[in-house]
Amino acid sequence: MSEAYITRIAKFLPNEAVSNEEMEQYLGYINGKPSKSKAIVLRNNKIKSRYYAITKDGTVTHTNAEMAALAVRALFADAPDTLKEIDLLSCATSSADQLMPSHGVMVHGHLPETESIEVVSPSGVCCAGMHAFKYAYMSVRLGEKVKAVSCASERLSSVLRSDQFEDEIQQLIKLEQNPFLAFEKDFLRWMLSDGAGSFLVESKPNKDSISLKIEWIEGCSYANHEEACMYMGADKLPDGTLKSYKDYKPDEVLEKSILSIKQDVKLLGEKIVKLGFTKLKNILIEKGVSMDDVQYFLPHLSSYFFESKIDEFFTENGIPIPKEKWFTNLDSKGNVGAASIYMMLEEVFNSGRLKKGEKILLAVPESSRFSYMFCLLTVV
Known part of the structure; x- marks a missing residue:
C-alpha cells in the first residue's frame, strides 16, 4: 500500500473573536438576567475567546457548510486552480445545517470548481472529524484516491441563544462545590465555538516544505456497555435509554427542550x-511507542x-507526559467539537517550529457515548 501524508492544513473562523465579556451580547440572557454560572464555568474551562457565525442580534453570517467549504478553499489559497484536482471530500460535523441532504454534499455544493x-459524511460528535480524516487516509493508502480532503466543522451558536432555552434557575452554591455540576445545559453555552478545519491527504510528501506522515489512526467505542452521556434531539429516560x-409530540419537543444539547454530568466525570x-x-504498548518518542501531545479538551x-x-500509569509537550488552543478558539483537533494541528503545522523526525500524538475523546480516536504523525 501507499503511504499517506498530510501535506496542507487550513482553517476558517467566522467573524471576530468574541471575548468572555461579550458572550451574552451574542447568546442573550436567559430570563432576562445575566447567568450566575457563567463565571464559574469559564473559570473551570479557562476559555478566553471563541468564534460565532452569528451577529449580536442572532443573524446568521455563515452556514456550517459554507464554513467547511471556506476551510477547504484555504488549502488551495496559493493555487486556486488545483482545487479541481480533489478526488475525495470527507466532511464531518455534529451540527449539520439540515437532517437531509448530508452535510458532505452540501459542502460539495459550495465548491463548484471540483469534479463529480x-x-x-461521517456523523458523530468530536470523533467525527477524525473519522473523516481516517476515511481520507485509508483511501489514499489503498491507492484509490490521490488528493483526498477531510474537513470538520461546527455551527452551534444559533442553538445556544437564550431564546432556545427554558427559564432556568442556576444553583450557584452547588456549582461552586462540584465543577461537574456546571456541565449542564448552561455549561455548553460558555464552551462551544463555531469554525472549520481541513486536511489535504496525499500519497507523497511536499518537496519544498514539511508534511506529516500518518503512522496510524486507531479508534474505539464503549457504547456496548456505556449509556449515552451527551445527546441532542432526544431525552434520557430513567433506565438510561x-x-x-x-x-x-411537537409541543413536547418544545416543552422538554428536546432539541437542546444535554450532558449527563455524573457519567462524564466518572x-x-x-x-x-x-x-x-x-495502543502505545501494542505499537511499541513510548512517550519519550513523542515531541507534541495534542489532546482535544x-x-x-x-x-x-x-x-x-x-x-x-507510568507514562507521564512533560507539560512542555502538551499543546492545545482551547483558550483562544473555544471547543469547536469535531473541528477542534484540526484547529490544534493547523496551528502547530503552520507555526514554523516543527522539525523533521518529530512525532505528534493526537487524542480525541468524545463523551456522547464514550468514543475515542488516537493518531500518531511524523514530521517529514
Missing part, C-alpha cells in the same frame, strides 16, 4: 478520562478542567 467526486425527538486513556496506554485529570492518569 466521491463525498462522504434515549427517546428520540421523533417519538415526542468515565471520560479513565476509559479512553486506558485504551491509549494499551472540552475544558482545561480535564487537563489535570489526564495528567494524573498518565503519571499514575
Whole structure:
C-alpha cells in the first residue's frame, strides 16, 4: 500500500473573536438576567475567546457548510486552480445545517470548481472529524484516491441563544462545590465555538516544505456497555435509554427542550478520562511507542478542567507526559467539537517550529457515548 501524508492544513473562523465579556451580547440572557454560572464555568474551562457565525442580534453570517467549504478553499489559497484536482471530500460535523441532504454534499455544493467526486459524511460528535480524516487516509493508502480532503466543522451558536432555552434557575452554591455540576445545559453555552478545519491527504510528501506522515489512526467505542452521556434531539429516560425527538409530540419537543444539547454530568466525570486513556496506554504498548518518542501531545479538551485529570492518569500509569509537550488552543478558539483537533494541528503545522523526525500524538475523546480516536504523525 501507499503511504499517506498530510501535506496542507487550513482553517476558517467566522467573524471576530468574541471575548468572555461579550458572550451574552451574542447568546442573550436567559430570563432576562445575566447567568450566575457563567463565571464559574469559564473559570473551570479557562476559555478566553471563541468564534460565532452569528451577529449580536442572532443573524446568521455563515452556514456550517459554507464554513467547511471556506476551510477547504484555504488549502488551495496559493493555487486556486488545483482545487479541481480533489478526488475525495470527507466532511464531518455534529451540527449539520439540515437532517437531509448530508452535510458532505452540501459542502460539495459550495465548491463548484471540483469534479463529480466521491463525498462522504461521517456523523458523530468530536470523533467525527477524525473519522473523516481516517476515511481520507485509508483511501489514499489503498491507492484509490490521490488528493483526498477531510474537513470538520461546527455551527452551534444559533442553538445556544437564550431564546432556545427554558427559564432556568442556576444553583450557584452547588456549582461552586462540584465543577461537574456546571456541565449542564448552561455549561455548553460558555464552551462551544463555531469554525472549520481541513486536511489535504496525499500519497507523497511536499518537496519544498514539511508534511506529516500518518503512522496510524486507531479508534474505539464503549457504547456496548456505556449509556449515552451527551445527546441532542432526544431525552434520557430513567433506565438510561434515549427517546428520540421523533417519538415526542411537537409541543413536547418544545416543552422538554428536546432539541437542546444535554450532558449527563455524573457519567462524564466518572468515565471520560479513565476509559479512553486506558485504551491509549494499551495502543502505545501494542505499537511499541513510548512517550519519550513523542515531541507534541495534542489532546482535544472540552475544558482545561480535564487537563489535570489526564495528567494524573498518565503519571499514575507510568507514562507521564512533560507539560512542555502538551499543546492545545482551547483558550483562544473555544471547543469547536469535531473541528477542534484540526484547529490544534493547523496551528502547530503552520507555526514554523516543527522539525523533521518529530512525532505528534493526537487524542480525541468524545463523551456522547464514550468514543475515542488516537493518531500518531511524523514530521517529514
